[in-house]
Amino acid sequence: MSVEESKRAAAKVAVANHYPKDAKWVGIGSGTTIVYVVEAIKAAGLDTALTRYVPTGYQSRQLIINAGLTAVEFDAIPAGTVLDVAFDGADEVDDELNCIKGGGACLFQEKIVAMQAKQFICVADSRKLQPRLLSSWKYVPVEVAPIAAYRVLRKLTALGSVKPAIRTNVSSKEGPLKTDQDFFIIDAPFPPLLTEADVAAGKDGSGTAGVWEVKELARQIKQISGVLEVGIFSGLTGPQAQAAGGIGGQRPVAAYFGMPDGTVSVRKADV
Numbered sequence: 001m002s003v004e005e006s007k008r009a010a011a012k013v014a015v016a017n018h019y020p021k022d023a024k025w026v027g028i029g030s031g032t033t034i035v036y037v038v039e040a041i042k043a044a045g046l047d048t049a050l051t052r053y054v055p056t057g058y059q060s061r062q063l064i065i066n067a068g069l070t071a072v073e074f075d076a077i078p079a080g081t082v083l084d085v086a087f088d089g090a091d092e093v094d095d096e097l098n099c100i101k102g103g104g105a106c107l108f109q110e111k112i113v114a115m116q117a118k119q120f121i122c123v124a125d126s127r128k129l130q131p132r133l134l135s136s137w138k139y140v141p142v143e144v145a146p147i148a149a150y151r152v153l154r155k156l157t158a159l160g161s162v163k164p165a166i167r168t169n170v171s172s173k174e175g176p177l178k179t180d181q182d183f184f185i186i187d188a189p190f191p192p193l194l195t196e197a198d199v200a201a202g203k204d205g206s207g208t209a210g211v212w213e214v215k216e217l218a219r220q221i222k223q224i225s226g227v228l229e230v231g232i233f234s235g236l237t238g239p240q241a242q243a244a245g246g247i248g249g250q251r252p253v254a255a256y257f258g259m260p261d262g263t264v265s266v267r268k269a270d271v
């Protein structure tokens with residue numbers, strides 16, 4: 001089965017298992033896999049007339065509109081509204097469902113949409129399924145204010161990143177890529193990151209200086225002035241955050257992976 005067909009298979013199962021029949025608010029992520037999620041929502045024959053779909057960026061908004069669904073920007077959601085579910089792709093997912101996101105430069109809106117949802121569901125193909133983050137995908141995307149970009153580059157190097165770099169346009173227009181917020185993306189390479197289980201088992205990283213644990217690295221990058229958001233999605237899931245009195249979490253409750261043999265593999269969080 002092709003990679004595209006495997007994404008389609010994963011999206012179909014994820015929508016069948018997690019799309020509430022009476023959904024009023026649904027988050028729609030960015031990338032190539034989310035296209036199949038929207039396709040599956042349409043194919044399910046649900047009554048979507050009263051459902052509002054919250055995009056995570058320009059591409060996502062166009063996808064919603066072109067599917068004949070109603071897009072409502074994040075800042076137009078009525079106060080106190082919690083999304084029933086948010087679907088999105090990922091660049092890599094580890095054993096504990098921590099994710100790297102931002103390969104498509106949409107990480108800030110992806111994170112606030114995921115964190116506004118009762119449950120965040122990740123859909124991907126088998127290449128994204130790894131025991132630890134940064135096993136196959138090699139860098140953490142970080143969205144930064146342009147004026148602070150060189151300062152952030154220096155701070156990331158101090159945290160142990162090897163040659164972090166400002167992402168440039170792939171088109172013929174030269175210069176740094178601009179996000180939907182008109183910010184820059186820095187891609188910061190790090191070695192594979194330790195999970196909570198690794199830390200509990202006494203593993204202490206790569207043996208060289210630096211921060212190698214998922215949540216701690218995300219926390220330290222987020223603390224750098226000039227950073228809008230970091231492309232590590234870790235910490236609480238939506239249900240865990242709600243149990244703690246909050247709205248949503250940034251770690252998915254479940255991740256669906258389309259496998260080369262046509263099956264769909266599911267990783268579920270500890271909730």
Ligand SMILES: O=C(CO)[C@H](O)[C@H](O)COP(=O)(O)O
Nearest residue numbers: 031032033089102103104106
């Ligand atoms: O985080 C993202 C965009 O910033 C995407 O969700 C991620 O890059 C996965 O994309 P794809 O579905 O094309 O593999």
